[in-house]
Each structure stands twice: as C-alpha cells, then as structure tokens.
Amino acid sequence: MLDSLTWWMWGIIALDLAVAAAAICVMRYGAGLLFGVDTKDELAEKDNYAFGIALAGGMAAVALILAGVVSGEASVQWSAELGTVVIYAVVGLALLKIGILINDAIIFHRFSIRDALGEKNIAAGTVQAANLLALGVLINGAIGWAEGVGWQSLLSVAIVFFLSQIVLLGVTRLRSSIYARRHDGARLQLAIEGGNAALAIRYAGHLLGTALAASSASGMVGYLPGNALEFAILYGTWLAWAVVLAVVLSALSIIAQRVVLLGIDVVEEVDNQRNIGVAAIEAAIFIGFGLIITGVLG
Numbered sequence: 001m002l003d004s005l006t007w008w009m010w011g012i013i014a015l016d017l018a019v020a021a022a023a024i025c026v027m028r029y030g031a032g033l034l035f036g037v038d039t040k041d042e043l044a045e046k047d048n049y050a051f052g053i054a055l056a057g058g059m060a061a062v063a064l065i066l067a068g069v070v071s072g073e074a075s076v077q078w079s080a081e082l083g084t085v086v087i088y089a090v091v092g093l094a095l096l097k098i099g100i101l102i103n104d105a106i107i108f109h110r111f112s113i114r115d116a117l118g119e120k121n122i123a124a125g126t127v128q129a130a131n132l133l134a135l136g137v138l139i140n141g142a143i144g145w146a147e148g149v150g151w152q153s154l155l156s157v158a159i160v161f162f163l164s165q166i167v168l169l170g171v172t173r174l175r176s177s178i179y180a181r182r183h184d185g186a187r188l189q190l191a192i193e194g195g196n197a198a199l200a201i202r203y204a205g206h207l208l209g210t211a212l213a214a215s216s217a218s219g220m221v222g223y224l225p226g227n228a229l230e231f232a233i234l235y236g237t238w239l240a241w242a243v244v245l246a247v248v249l250s251a252l253s254i255i256a257q258r259v260v261l262l263g264i265d266v267v268e269e270v271d272n273q274r275n276i277g278v279a280a281i282e283a284a285i286f287i288g289f290g291l292i293i294t295g296v297l298g
Contacts, residue, residue, distance in 0.1 A: 057129025061136030141215030205283020212290030
C-alpha cells in the first residue's frame with residue numbers, strides 16, 4: 001500500500017512533468033508569436049533548417065527554465081505546486097520573447113535575425129538558438145537563486161534577466177571587436193548575415209559558456225530580500241560577479257584554445273574557410289570552462 005507521503009510525491013512529479021510537457025508543446029505551436037512566423041509553413045513547406053535550429057534552442061530554453069522551477073522545494077499542496085510551475089512557465093515564455101526582441105533590435109542591430117531566419121540562414125539560426133539557450137541557463141540560475149513564487153522572487157528573476165542582457169551584449173561586442181581587429185574593421189554581424197556558420201558556432205559557444213559562468217554569480221551572492229537600497233546593492237553585486245566570471249571564462253578559454261589548437265591558424269580556418277570543425281572545438285572549450293566554473297562556484 002502507498003502511504004499519503006508517497007501519493008503526494010508522485011502527484012507532484014506528475015504535475016511537474018505534465019506542465020513541462022505542455023509548455024514545450026506550447027513553445028512548438030506558439031512559436032509563431034515568439035518568432036513572428038508561421039511555424040508549420042517554415043518547417044514543413046519551406047524546409048527551413050535555420051528556423052528549426054532556432055526553435056530547438058527555444059524548446060531547450062523552456063526546459064531549462066522549468067527544470068529550475070521543479071528542482072526547488074515542492075509545495076505542500078498540489079494546487080500550489082501547479083500554480084508555481086504554470087506561473088514560471090508563462091513568465092519564462094514572456095522573457096524569452098523579450099529576449100528575442102532585444103537580440104534582434106539591440107545585440108544584433110546591424111541586420112534582422114528574423115529576416116535572416118526567413119532566408120534559411122543557418123548562421124542566424126545558430127545565433128538565435130544560442131541566445132535562447134543562454135537566456136534559459138541564466139533564468140534557470142535566477143529561479144534557483146530567488147526560490148519562491150512571491151512578487152519579490154518574480155521581480156528578482158526579471159531583474160536578473162535584464163541584467164544578463166548587459167553580459168550577453170558585452171560578449172557580442174567583444175567578439176565583434178576581435179573580428180574587426182583581425183579583418184581590418186570588418187563587421188562580425190555582417191559575416192554572420194552572410195551565412196558563416198563557423199563564426200556562428202564559435203560565437204554560440206562563447207555565449208553559452210558565458211551564460212553558465214555568469215549564472216554562477218548566484219553562488220557568490222546570497223539572496224537576501226530587503227528594502228530598495230539593499231536590493232540595488234544585491235543586484236549590483238550579482239552583476240559585478242557575473243561580469244568578473246565572464247571575463248575569467250574568456251581569458252581561460254582563449255589561453256586553452258591557443259594550446260589545444262597550437263599550429264592551427266584559427267582566423268584562416270574559421271573566419272575565412274568556414275571550418276565548422278575548428279569552430280566546434282573553440283565552442284566546446286568555452287562551454288567546458290563554463291561548466292567547470294559552474295561546478296566550482298554554482
């Protein structure tokens with residue numbers, strides 16, 4: 001016979017999995033609102049691989065957000081648990097939509113990622129997927145940091161989301177600066193618009209590694225809700241640690257790349273020859289150090 005505690009536990013698990021499955025399905029059928037296109041037309045009629053990559057990133061991001069919700073302490077009542085997961089699922093989808101708009105209008109402001117996706121630009125699809133995955137990682141960390149469903153917890157998740165845009169923008173500008181220095185002022189964004197998937201993969205790895213490292217800032221700053229001044233100090237400290245960890249990740253990864261890829265001209269291979277294999281190695285190094293930093297500090 002199953003006791004009441006066992007029934008409660010299995011009920012919580014069933015609720016969490018049901019909401020997670022529903023949210024991922026909503027992501028598929030609601031992606032038209034998220035990306036501003038007809039998903040069935042893009043996937044089935046146009047065979048748009050770039051859009052498929054971006055949508056896959058969005059689905060994984062939703063899963064990351066919900067994983068952050070269900071990994072915390074479960075509510076005593078099933079109804080409360082259901083409400084918590086549903087609220088964060090809705091908030092997560094809304095934040096991802098905002099993230100897409102910010103990525104298109106501010107971070108990648110020199111061309112329209114949405115238009116590039118419509119043109120089956122796999123590089124643009126990779127960039128969009130990486131952005132969504134990075135947001136999923138950061139929102140996951142924020143949910144674990146400010147555990148709960150009160151207004152302060154939801155506000156904290158939203159604030160960390162917007163602060164994380166500063167970090168992601170910084171990574172993009174860093175990669176753009178490196179590319180411009182290597183190519184006499186040429187623009188990284190225009191190279192991605194031109195379909196250089198190798199550059200997009202390297203960028204995606206740097207972005208995801210940075211998101212992992214920055215999310216570890218939650219492990220360096222205790223979440224202590226207070227008055228407005230205390231909140232400002234709290235979030236300022238979080239942002240400072242996120243930036244520091246992003247810089248540490250970049251430095252360690254660049255050093256490791258020079259050792260691992262010794263004797264290989266990465267500029268020629270990735271930037272000019274569009275060598276996806278070399279780009280994937282660089283991306284893996286960024287993500288690897290991100291995971292290590294998360295393991296040590298998170």
